Amino acid sequence: MSTTSYIGKPVNRVDGPAKVTGAAKYAAEFNVPHLAYGHIVSSSIAKGKITKIYADEILAIPGVLQVFSHENVPSLAWFDRSYKDDVAPGGSPFRPLQGNEVKYSMQPVALVVAETFELARYAAALLRIEYEVTKHDTDLETKRDDGFEPGRGKTGWVPPPKPRGNPDKELKNATHRVEGEYIHLAQHHNPMEMFASTVEFLGDKKLNIYDKTQGAFNSQQYVMKVFGLSKDEAHVVSQYTGGGFGSGLRPQYQLFMAVLAALELKRSVRVSMTRQQMFSMGHRPHTLQYVELGTNPDGSLAALHHHALHETSQFEDYTENVVNWSGMLYQCDNVKLTYQLAKIDVYTPQDMRAPGAATGSFALECAMDEMAYAAGIDPLEFRLRNYAERDQNLKREFSSKKLRECYHEGAAKFGWEKRNPEPRSMRDGDLLVGWGMATGVWDASIQKCAASATFTADGHLTVLSGTNDIGTGTYTIMTQIAAQTLGLPLEAVTFKLGDTNQPEAPLQGGSWTAASVGNAVKQVCDKLGEQLLKLAQKMEGSPLKGAAYEDVEFVNGQIRLNADINQAVVIRDILPASGKDKLEAENTMLPNPINQLKNSLHAHNAVFVEVKVDPELGTLHVTRVVNAVAAGRILNPKTARSQVLGSVVWGISMALMEESVMDHGFGRYMNHNYSEYHIPVSADIHDIDVIFVEEEDDKVNPLGIKGLGEVGLLGVAAAVANAAFHATGKRIRNLPVSIDKLLL
Amino acid sequence: MNTPTTQAALGQAAIAPPPPTSTVTLKINGVERHLQLAPWTSLLDALREYLDLTGTKKGCDHGQCGACTVLVDGKRINSCLTLAVMQEGADITTVEGLGTEDNLHPLQQAFVDHDAFQCGYCTPGQICSAVGLLTEGKAKTTAEIREMMSGNLCRCGAYTNIVSAIEEVLHSKNSELRR
Amino acid sequence: MNSFTYTRASGVEAAVREKAADNAVKFIAGGTNILDLMKENVERPSRLLDLNHLPLKAIEAAPDGGLRLGALATNADTAWHPEVQKRYPLLNQAILAGASPQLRNMATNGGNLFQRTRCYYFYDTATPCNKREPGSGCSAIGGYNRIHAILGTSEQCIATHPSDMCVALAALKATVRVSGQNGERTVKFENFHRLPGDAPEFDHTLAPDELVTAIDLPNEDFSQHFSYLKLRDRQSYAFALVSVAAALQLDGNTIKEARLALGGVAHKPWRDQQAEELLKGQPATEDTFRKAAAAVVSSARGYGHNTFKIELAKRAIVRALKQAAEGTQHASDIFTNSNP
Structure with a gap:
């Protein structure tokens, strides 16, 4: 029996003790000596020009060190490309404090630096700024005719495939047809930790930068390019990140400001955003969607049309895959997918958990429910009848697809067969009960990733890769993979991340981290294992002599022969015997291009939701959720379950609460705080069941990992809305499904 | 079309000098700490910026998230909405006072065992809040725990596991576990 | 700051x-x-x-046999006080419906009376607001006003009073004890807060030098038939869209005495004495409750986003009165009134 078999085991988080004791340090928590504090001043107007900044008035206050604004920022990088980060969309990235133009409300227009946090905050509130106001335009609803098809989008964006078949004709001829418009306003990520950077000034231009980010290397590249620093000068550290959800995929403006102030003042500086300022950055865009579906007499989908229009800023063309999923989730030969952007005076939207898919699946999956009702078919049966056996967008086979099993296992656990399809037919006392379901699909991606491993004579293995753990469990699963690969107990393995001095890892996003870093860790540990085997074979009387790497296994702290497990060498003994104090390996994992191009690589889920609605008051509670997920190999069912639990909470949140409401008179989000931008509290969350459907996949990547960060969220909002329809007979296509919409 | 406007969050009042500091004595985790503080320093900022007790988190600074929860005289409060000077003479417990990585408080251990967090940023506040909840002794059922833990937001959505962790400690036969 | x-x-x-x-x-x-x-x-x-550090923390018997709540007693200590639980469970439930356990451990009874509105525009100094800057204009009228008032509004202000506790105090006909330079006086709860009129910068009627020392609850028994119903955008830790404090004294099925106050709908806790009169002497039936509800909202006005509150308030009043008549709420319960 192997005691060092960790992959697939519910191991406790290795960073757990640090997190529950407060020992884990986040970006704003490095109290370096002689620290100054910057406070950001946000514009009160949505559009115009700054005509005067009365910096002198507050510079007179003792302890106020400097006011940075467009008036005094030194000349920095000139070309747009210097400001482009790893996921920058097309256009010109926003350059903080460079130019007097105000492009959106709450734009950072000045940074006040002072000896203490409180003083900086005070002085920032005193700073008088004069503007010339020009008319802004922030309402996407007025831009329906101004949509345009984006040119080149950001990395990972794929334009919708060309129409296939004859969707217009087939929609006209369909036996049953539904159409509807689906709307949601902007939503903001709002991770618990507010964006912050602590920049430690080490003399000359040398900086230690503690940044809240989902990619230390992304922050480093940005700082290097904008400020003309070397890799050595811009050392970025991000060991703990208090939630990301996509918000940390691009460097946020506090990083620019903290670095600027540190370099200019030649001292250490911290800049933190306020919660209000967390609404002054990227967000899930306000999106209008139109879906039209038609069926044949046998209940198969005759045709599908999905159109999306969402906002972007005046300066960048943010893109996400909203409609593409609709061409691959169901078998359908007549499909038209269209996608447009419209420019308004807001900050550029940004990837937010399952970007595009969370949006698109809401519309598609509500429309599928409507279609099922129109065709008189059970919503689950309707989906099974239109099950896609292959990816019609890419015209490829799926590397694996256990969505059917998700449907069956999820439905069984939920008790779907007991559902009476008639709306308003099920009750619990005075409450209406509604059961709804929906489906989701997300890319199983992998990115190039480097890792290094060091085994020391004391028997300890240290593995490094400069990725992030935004709560995803990266620390833990990488420790498990490394320990199992080299047959070591977990306690003998340390995985370190979040430092640009480590081997380069991709951004923590897109659900690719487990696969990318995981396979990189596996490869580098194998490389180290080969070295260990060679040394073990040189040991006196080694039973492993002549064995190839494939002939041995690393288990229980030993290297042993597969053929005879009693023939073994204790791994701890190898270095002392060879007289070495350590062994090192470094490796860059490259995805297998053939597998990547030959197959369609995707994770799927099926969500079943129960809601209870008070018919008189319009209050709705999500009382039960079953989320069945097929996402390849599950490395750690404990942390994996947590990710899906969290995804369900996100879905409930999206369905029932979240919206950043803009007052178009001011062009400003008005509910810019945690009190009025609602996310669920504990009392909102009832029973959630997570099922991981077994899914082996040797094509997606060597470890068979598909990633879990996003897939669990898909379909949840639609399933809630569909359940609300089943409960009340009311079809709400405009999120959130709030009390006012259920009431009337 | 262009109209001028002036921004100044504090209005156009004459600029007052920053407030003077005085010595403030805070009893934190059983230890008296003497600080030079101005009255405008919140208890939360005193902990994080002046005492390097960064386990207590700032998630909103407006009493809307609970990340800054500490115990004052045994009762859970939001440390962002009280001034440090107001807490002179009080007995303050932060997450650092509950347990250490090698000797976790039962609730801390339960949070680890139940995976009651992801990013970890709301966690110290959740744990301090849960300590307060157990001391209050009002919440008994799952629904009551959910309600009485609703002053602590978790954006990762770890509520299910947070409630399980608290239930384990609440229902533990070993009263020592609920120290 | x-x-x-x-x-x-x-x-x-x-x-x-x-x-x-x-x-x-x-x-x-x-x-x-x-x-x-x-x-x-x-x-x-x-x-x-x-x-x-003033000695105003006590919760003790008032001379008339009622209960005196010290101004500096915390909301939590008040809600869980045995006498409050036993004799004024409506107050217990209203307090527990508000804020969070942490905030209730900090907030005091006196302070609760002085809570200011949660109007988005009042809170954001980048926007005009008559309450914050008299004469600058009301941004909520014609702006985003989902959480705003439907009763007693003025052209100057449509902000709401955010307290839950005060809604129960209004229904219970509390009296506020005040100290000022001219000595002590008492203020009827209904006269404590004011409507915005043309001076929305003033939330209450106290003189600048006056200090609340205690809140007196009269010696009346609404401990059997009461309800605090709070409707909001999430289950807890959110301000009321509409809340209702209902309290009844019944003789058989006949309403002897009735109290009805609403939160989240006006610049002050909105007690409706006309509706109370409509209830008195009537059978405790849904029909009676509907008439009272209709009376409460007869003068209501919506401003767009908040217009739904008129219908919501009507239905909430009927439900709260029904719950009060049935006696389904208990002080020992942690407030979960709107849970399934």
Whole structure:
């Protein structure tokens, strides 16, 4: 029996003790000596020009060190490309404090630096700024005719495939047809930790930068390019990140400001955003969607049309895959997918958990429910009848697809067969009960990733890769993979991340981290294992002599022969015997291009939701959720379950609460705080069941990992809305499904 | 079309000098700490910026998230909405006072065992809040725990596991576990 | 946050004196609202006078047989006080419906009365607001007003009073005890808060030098038939869209005495005495409740986003009265009134 078999085991988080004791340090928590504090001043107007900044008035206050604004920022990088980060969309990235133009409300227009946090905050509130106001335009609803098809989008964006078949004709001829418009306003990520950077000034231009980010290397590249620093000068550290959800995929403006102030003042500086300022950055865009579906007499989908229009800023063309999923989730030969952007005076939207898919699946999956009702078919049966056996967008086979099993296992656990399809037919006392379901699909991606491993004579293995753990469990699963690969107990393995001095890892996003870093860790540990085997074979009387790497296994702290497990060498003994104090390996994992191009690589889920609605008051509670997920190999069912639990909470949140409401008179989000931008509290969350459907996949990547960060969220909002329809007979296509919409 | 406007969050009042500091004595985790503080320093900022007790988190600074929860005289409060000077003479417990990585408080251990967090940023506040909840002794059922833990937001959505962790400690036969 | 000095008040009289001498002095007790507003630069006191060490924490019998709630007793201590649970469970439930356990451990009874509105525009100094800057205009009228008032509004202001506790105090006909330079006086709860009219900068009717020392609950029994119903955008830790405090005394199925107050709908806790009169002497039936509800909202006006509150308030009143008549709510329960 192997005691060092960790992959697939519910191991406790290795960073757990640090997190529950407060020992884990986040970006704003490095109290370096002689620290100054910057406070950001946000514009009160949505559009115009700054005509005067009365910096002198507050510079007179003792302890106020400097006011940075467009008036005094030194000349920095000139070309747009210097400001482009790893996921920058097309256009010109926003350059903080460079130019007097105000492009959106709450734009950072000045940074006040002072000896203490409180003083900086005070002085920032005193700073008088004069503007010339020009008319802004922030309402996407007025831009329906101004949509345009984006040119080149950001990395990972794929334009919708060309129409296939004859969707217009087939929609006209369909036996049953539904159409509807689906709307949601902007939503903001709002991770618990507010964006912050602590920049430690080490003399000359040398900086230690503690940044809240989902990619230390992304922050480093940005700082290097904008400020003309070397890799050595811009050392970025991000060991703990208090939630990301996509918000940390691009460097946020506090990083620019903290670095600027540190370099200019030649001292250490911290800049933190306020919660209000967390609404002054990227967000899930306000999106209008139109879906039209038609069926044949046998209940198969005759045709599908999905159109999306969402906002972007005046300066960048943010893109996400909203409609593409609709061409691959169901078998359908007549499909038209269209996608447009419209420019308004807001900050550029940004990837937010399952970007595009969370949006698109809401519309598609509500429309599928409507279609099922129109065709008189059970919503689950309707989906099974239109099950896609292959990816019609890419015209490829799926590397694996256990969505059917998700449907069956999820439905069984939920008790779907007991559902009476008639709306308003099920009750619990005075409450209406509604059961709804929906489906989701997300890319199983992998990115190039480097890792290094060091085994020391004391028997300890240290593995490094400069990725992030935004709560995803990266620390833990990488420790498990490394320990199992080299047959070591977990306690003998340390995985370190979040430092640009480590081997380069991709951004923590897109659900690719487990696969990318995981396979990189596996490869580098194998490389180290080969070295260990060679040394073990040189040991006196080694039973492993002549064995190839494939002939041995690393288990229980030993290297042993597969053929005879009693023939073994204790791994701890190898270095002392060879007289070495350590062994090192470094490796860059490259995805297998053939597998990547030959197959369609995707994770799927099926969500079943129960809601209870008070018919008189319009209050709705999500009382039960079953989320069945097929996402390849599950490395750690404990942390994996947590990710899906969290995804369900996100879905409930999206369905029932979240919206950043803009007052178009001011062009400003008005509910810019945690009190009025609602996310669920504990009392909102009832029973959630997570099922991981077994899914082996040797094509997606060597470890068979598909990633879990996003897939669990898909379909949840639609399933809630569909359940609300089943409960009340009311079809709400405009999120959130709030009390006012259920009431009337 | 262009109209001028002036921004100044504090209005156009004459600029007052920053407030003077005085010595403030805070009893934190059983230890008296003497600080030079101005009255405008919140208890939360005193902990994080002046005492390097960064386990207590700032998630909103407006009493809307609970990340800054500490115990004052045994009762859970939001440390962002009280001034440090107001807490002179009080007995303050932060997450650092509950347990250490090698000797976790039962609730801390339960949070680890139940995976009651992801990013970890709301966690110290959740744990301090849960300590307060157990001391209050009002919440008994799952629904009551959910309600009485609703002053602590978790954006990762770890509520299910947070409630399980608290239930384990609440229902533990070993009263020592609920120290 | 502006620059201010801080002192601890040495006594009630001294506090009143200091406040009278300087209008820029603000009292601080729990701090949960004023510090929030100071961080938003909405409140800008040049001096904070800390009341926390005044001897006003007691909850004790009042001379008329009622209960006296010290101004500095916390909301939590008040809600869980045995006498409150036994005799004024409506107050217990209303307090527990508000804020969070942490905030209730800080917030005081006196402070609760002085809570300011949660209007988005009041809180955001980048926008005009008559309550914050008299004469600057009301941004909520014609703006985003989902959480705003439907009753007793004016052309100057449609903000709501955010308290839950005060809704119960209104229904229970509490009396506020006040100390000022001219000595002590009592204020009927219905006269404590005011409607915005053309001076929305004033939330209440106290003189600048006056200090709340206690809240008296009259010796009346609404412990059997009461309900606090709170409707909001999430299950907990959110302000009311509409809340209803209903309390009845029944003789068989006939309503002997009735109290009805609403939160989240007006600039003050909205007690409707006409509706109470409509209920009195009537059978405790849904039909009776509907008539009372219709009376309450007869003068309501919607401003667009908040128009749904008119219908919601109507239905909530009927439900709360029904619950009160049935006697389904209990003080020992943690408030989960709107849970399934």
